[in-house]
Amino acid sequence: MPDTDHRLYLVAGAALFAIGFYSLVVQTHLLRRIMALNVMGSGVFLVFLTLADRTTGSVADPVPHAMVLTGIVVAVCATGLALALADRVQAATNKVDVDDGPDGSQDATDAKEARRG
Amino acid sequence: MDREIAMMSHVFDWILVLLVLALAWRSLNDCDLFRGVIQFIALGLLLAVAWLRLRAPDVALAEAAVGSGLTGALILSALVRMRQRERRGVPASASSDTSRTLQSGTSNRSRVLIGALSLALLTALGWAVFRFSAQSSGLAVESLAKLPESGVTNPVTAVLLNFRAYDTLLEIGVLLLAIVGVWALRRGERPGDDLRERPLLMSLLRLLLPVLVLAAGYLLWIGASAPGGAFQGGALLAGALVLGLLAGLAGRFLRRERLLRTGLTLGVLVFAAAGLLALWRTGGLLQYPAGQGGAWILVIEAAALISIGLTLGLLYLGGRPEEEK
Numbered sequence: 001m002p003d004t005d006h007r008l009y010l011v012a013g014a015a016l017f018a019i020g021f022y023s024l025v026v027q028t029h030l031l032r033r034i035m036a037l038n039v040m041g042s043g044v045f046l047v048f049l050t051l052a053d054r055t056t057g058s059v060a061d062p063v064p065h066a067m068v069l070t071g072i073v074v075a076v077c078a079t080g081l082a083l084a085l086a087d088r089v090q091a092a093t094n095k096v097d098v099d100d101g102p103d104g105s106q107d108a109t110d111a112k113e114a115r116r117g
Numbered sequence: 118m119d120r121e122i123a124m125m126s127h128v129f130d131w132i133l134v135l136l137v138l139a140l141a142w143r144s145l146n147d148c149d150l151f152r153g154v155i156q157f158i159a160l161g162l163l164l165a166v167a168w169l170r171l172r173a174p175d176v177a178l179a180e181a182a183v184g185s186g187l188t189g190a191l192i193l194s195a196l197v198r199m200r201q202r203e204r205r206g207v208p209a210s211a212s213s214d215t216s217r218t219l220q221s222g223t224s225n226r227s228r229v230l231i232g233a234l235s236l237a238l239l240t241a242l243g244w245a246v247f248r249f250s251a252q253s254s255g256l257a258v259e260s261l262a263k264l265p266e267s268g269v270t271n272p273v274t275a276v277l278l279n280f281r282a283y284d285t286l287l288e289i290g291v292l293l294l295a296i297v298g299v300w301a302l303r304r305g306e307r308p309g310d311d312l313r314e315r316p317l318l319m320s321l322l323r324l325l326l327p328v329l330v331l332a333a334g335y336l337l338w339i340g341a342s343a344p345g346g347a348f349q350g351g352a353l354l355a356g357a358l359v360l361g362l363l364a365g366l367a368g369r370f371l372r373r374e375r376l377l378r379t380g381l382t383l384g385v386l387v388f389a390a391a392g393l394l395a396l397w398r399t400g401g402l403l404q405y406p407a408g409q410g411g412a413w414i415l416v417i418e419a420a421a422l423i424s425i426g427l428t429l430g431l432l433y434l435g436g437r438p439e440e441e442k
Contacts (some may be wrong), residue, residue: 005130010246012134018239023145025231035157043231045263053171060172061255062272069348070288075294076188080432083195084302096199
């Protein structure tokens with residue numbers, strides 16, 4: 001569609017990436033961090049597909065489409081693996097928050113406790 | 118009239134983008150994690166609309182099935198599992214309240230700092246993408262010029278399984294690695310079979326599951342000439358498998374682990390074998406003999422469809438299926 005506002009979508013892609021980055025660092029819950037990574041990925045996809053649509057030809061560029069398609073499927077696989085890892089973290093430490101306090105000591109003691117128990 | 122349509126689509130773009138950004142923010146920062154996951158699923162659906170708006174129907178199909186549907190189901194089931202374990206008597210000292218993790222941990226000062234950093238990141242990235250040249254033709258011209266040689270008429274399928282088939286081969290390998298990793302990490306619980314007590318849902322599933330499998334096959338076939346293909350079909354197959362797992366219909370199937378392993382590796386094996394065969398026949402890895410591209414692509418895609426569907430569906434179990442006692 002020649003009338004699509006491509007710059008709007010490009011900046012929105014950058015914004016999605018930034019929102020994901022902020023949440024990835026600020027949020028301590030593992031599920032939120034996994035979702036944040038997915039949002040960052042979506043931002044990249046948005047930029048990529050906008051560039052594919054903006055080409056000078058009459059049809060969109062199929063190469064980024066194929067790459068994003070691959071990327072979506074890989075992202076869900078990575079999410080599945082990350083969720084299994086998060087489950088193991090909870091099983092080992094009894095927590096799903098990776099908040100390590102001001103000096104990182106809490107995690108260390110928790111891990112010690114988990115090993116003892 | 119044309120101007121009116123342009124105006125309307127402009128407004129549509131703005132509403133869509135604002136909704137996407139708002140949902141992304143809310144889904145990651147809502148104090149209720151469950152609500153956050155639901156908003157995350159809605160975000161995936163809106164992104165599928167955005168992909169359509171950007172003339173990428175192939176991607177929109179995959180996003181609607183995988184990005185929002187399957188990822189959402191995976192995260193929801195992980196959330197339920199975590200809450201169940203918490204309820205099952207974890208010492209009160211553990212500070213992990215999954216239901217309400219309201220702004221725990223990160224102090225206000227570091228929040229401001231990270232916020233400023235993210236804004237700087239947004240500015241830098243926004244400036245970079247804003248300045249991209251609008252005059253590029255990308256690879257559209259080259260790939261469309263070679264399209265008749267590829268054996269299919271859908272350019273995205275041509276790129277995926279002919280021009281850049283090497284990428285796709287390795288990607289199917291990544292899928293296999295992911296499921297191997299998940300199986301190595303933990304055993305999947307048998308999904309609850311409380312659905313059996315709901316006859317209406319069961320009869321709906323009995324109608325729906327064959328249609329889903331049929332639709333997956335249809336997407337595979339139509340992918341040669343229209344939006345569709347092994348990934349979209351595989352995503353539908355995975356959806357059917359998840360529904361079957363939820364309804365307790367797939368129990369017997371899950372116990373046949375050798376069959377599952379064969380299905381999971383089929384995609385990589387057939388793809389690699391086709392690559393080697395092509396190497397022997399034409400001298401180029403995955404360079405199909407002239408005029409036979411369509412048939413080669415269909416065979417590879419059929420094997421990939423089964424592997425993709427099984428992999429994505431079994432990810433929902435969250436681990437290796439329970440052995441028979």
